[in-house]
Amino acid sequence: MxxxxxxxxxxxxxxxxxxxxxxxxxxxxxxxDLGAWANEDYKLPTEDSPPEEDS
Ligand SMILES: [Zn+2]
Known part of the structure; x- marks a missing residue:
């Protein structure tokens, strides 16, 4: 069976x-399925402008 x-x-x-x-x-x-998973994974937030700190 x-x-x-x-x-x-x-x-x-x-x-x-x-x-x-x-x-x-x-x-x-x-x-x-793997492609869908990979596409989801590529939607990562990008941080190309870090906040500046003036003190
Ligand atoms: Zn199938």
């Missing part, structure tokens, strides 16, 4: 064993 589960990206049924793209069903779903 093969263990199958829905791909977290597209919901397509896939298997854990012999699946190099797990937990996704395909390289496309894997890349989409």
């Amino acid at each position: 093969p263990k199958s589960f829905p791909c977290p990206r597209c919901g397509e049924a896939t298997t854990w064993e012999n699946n190099e793209f797990r937990p996704f069903c395909s390289d496309r779903c894997k890349l989409i």
Whole structure:
């Protein structure tokens, strides 16, 4: 009885064993997910003008 589960990206049924793209069903779903994650990570606040302190 093969263990199958829905791909977290597209919901397509896939298997854990012999699946190099797990937990996704395909390289496309894997890349989409990683890409989305990376894009989120790139939204870091930039601080190119530090506050000046006059005293
Ligand atoms: Zn998928």
